[in-house]
Amino acid sequence: MSEFDYIVVGAGSAGCVLANRLSACGRHSVLLLEAGGSDLSFWIWMPIGYGKTFYRRSVNWMYQTEPVVSLDGRTSYWPRGKVLGGSSSINAMVYIRGQPEDFEDWKAMGNPGWGWDDVLPYFKRSETNDRGRDDWRGDAGPVHVASMDRDLHPLCQEFLAAGDALQYPRNPDFNGATQEGLGFYQNTAKGGMRMSTARAYLRPARGRASLSVETRAHATRLLFEGTRATGIEYRQNGRLQTARARREVIVSAGAINSPQLLQLSGIGPGALLRDRGVEVRHDLPGVGRNLQDHLAIDFLYRSKVPTLNDQLYPWYGKLWQGLRYVLTRRGPLSLGVNQAGGFLKSRPELARPNMQVFFSPVSYTKAPPGKRPLMNPDPFPGFLMGTQPTRPTSRGHLEIRSSDPLEPVAIHPNYLDTDHDLQEMLEAARLTRRIAAAPALAKLIETEILPGRQVQSDEEMIADIRARAGTVFHPVATCRMGPNPACDVVDARLKVHGLQGLRVADASIFPTVTSGNTNAPAIMVGEKAADMVLADAS
The missing domain is CATH 3.30.410.40 (Cholesterol Oxidase; domain 2)
Known part of the structure; x- marks a missing residue:
């Protein structure tokens, strides 16, 4: 069994940020796991190629929801990135942060440190805006934002x-x-090519001795000693592997896969888990609930x-x-x-x-x-x-169908x-x-x-x-941040309620969907989460 200080599950919009920031000082060893493979594809790097990758199973989970009664019983197709960079490697690249009031709403819901003045520095730190720096925009960050x-x-x-x-x-x-x-609109691009988080954050960090990246590594369950997360089990090349985390496991697998992994690991609504043949480790009703989408x-x-x-x-x-x-x-x-x-x-x-x-x-x-x-x-x-x-009030949910980690979850958008x-x-x-x-x-x-x-x-x-009517591919809030363990999943420091050594950091922690495209706020969550993890380690 290999050991690392931190294990990050999911090399997506937030996970690549965490891998870079946590490994930067060289004092901490980091393992980044990604279920998909390399992002070195012409169709990923060429901006208009996203029309191709939206339907390419080699880089895309290609989820389908359950039939939606309010949409005449239609199912909804939900592409999600299964590749280095996650959905930032297959999205339409529009760079939108949301409205300041969105984050003030987050703070008012019991999440100190997540108001607009708190998150703006992380948005600025993450970007290089091709129009330059001002009171709202950054000019020295990894993500290049291009005018068209x-x-x-x-x-x-x-x-x-x-x-x-x-x-x-x-x-x-x-x-x-x-x-x-x-x-x-501005796009996440540089030199006419897509600027995913794999390109922006992961590629500059790949040569570090402190960072290990494993692709084609499908996380199957979290490992625990009592109430402390101690590692991860994952399937790679047909073999079951394990890795141990000396400090923390950080789940950044996205709004679909993060709650799925928690539920497979026995963390979620107790009755649901028992019905699906999963031993309940921690009854946390909010896991998979509060689903929102545009x-x-x-x-x-x-x-x-x-x-x-x-x-x-x-x-x-x-x-x-x-x-x-x-x-x-x-x-x-x-x-x-x-x-x-x-x-x-x-x-x-x-x-x-x-x-x-x-x-x-x-x-x-x-x-x-x-x-x-x-x-x-x-x-x-x-x-x-x-x-x-921009701010729908309907709430859906998702849930595992069985204890099989390879079976897609059942998604109920409730539009x-x-x-x-x-x-x-x-x-x-x-x-x-x-x-x-x-x-x-x-x-x-x-x-x-x-x-x-x-x-x-x-x-x-x-x-x-x-x-x-159809989705704009912005699912969030399935591991919602908030102070109440009866309905929320993580606290304001992104720690899973009632457990130790385990955080969630991706779009699943959004308390509410932001007003616009969700990739930029997900990157911001990765930046802020990295600071929290490093602060707790000092």
Whole structure:
């Protein structure tokens, strides 16, 4: 049995951060376990390649939820990274921290040290913003955050002009003084290539004697002596291995796999574990509960003017843009698909934005989830707009199906379980139509393909939402941080309630989902967790 000071389970958005920071001083030995393999893949490093990796089992857990009653019994496809870098290696790369009020809410829920003034230094420490440093942004961190302005499609300017007509403010930086307004997204990228946490944090640390990285290492259960976590059991190359942690085990396997590992190890709702044939080590009801995710509705338009479809659909267009990318790291293949968008209030009386809008100058017909990659746009000019309510109130859960660590968990998203969430989805659809009807865009639209102009009444739009709304891939909160062991899983220092030597540090600890994309806050959690671990070791 090998021994280390710290064992980090999961080389994802938070796990790579922890591996780097904990091993940096050289005094502590760190083992990083990752169930997937290397991130050295063209489809991972090329930004637009995420459409391929979203459906590639070699780098993706490719989860499916249970049927969702409120979505007409449809299942929801949940890609999650199974590769160095985790979901930061396969996501759409949009860099959004959330609103300051999100973190003030976390603090108010009984989590001292997690307010906006507490977390802002970690956001700044983690990034190098290509626009430079200011009161809100950093310029010396591992994660490079890139502006896409020079390669944006001209249609993005028409989207902003539509917002101008509706008197929506323009916002040059959604991560600056305020989040509200429309503008251009920044991506986690550098030199036209994806900036995952594997590239940002792990690659610079791989040569350290203090860091060991094991890939294709699927954690199967945590090891204990009494109530203290002492190590990990994992399966690698068909063999069962164990490793011992002298100080701590830190679970950073993500919002799906972290609660799964805890439940497999006997930590979770006692009745559930007994029913699944797992011996209860610590009855902790909140493990796997409080699941939150963002749900969005997309509108698809046929355009009177050329869009990215015209560049990327023909074989010669693919060839030209491919050569352009290989030679210059420029062009549409160097960007994410969501080029413009922003954060708006669906009603003027609201205190802060409650909607996130995405504008994509490309359109495509999605394949059935998990069947084939989404690489080809439509053979006609088109574009997409999507809107998601940022702070849903519905809560789902996930649970192991059996004691088999290789069996995927049962995921119950429970979307649209509250009247509030259904009303906000309706407002999201109305907001999208409002922007499309503004003169700058209306003059470019030949027809609304989906849902189509025949859908007009509230009842018709709600039916369309139930038929088409989909996840934006932001699951969080399944090992929620909070002071109450009856419903929370970790305390404000990310220690699992009632146990020693065990922390959870990833998006699963979010008390509530943040207002926007979740990768940047997950990286922040890794940074803050590393400081906590090192402080407790001193």
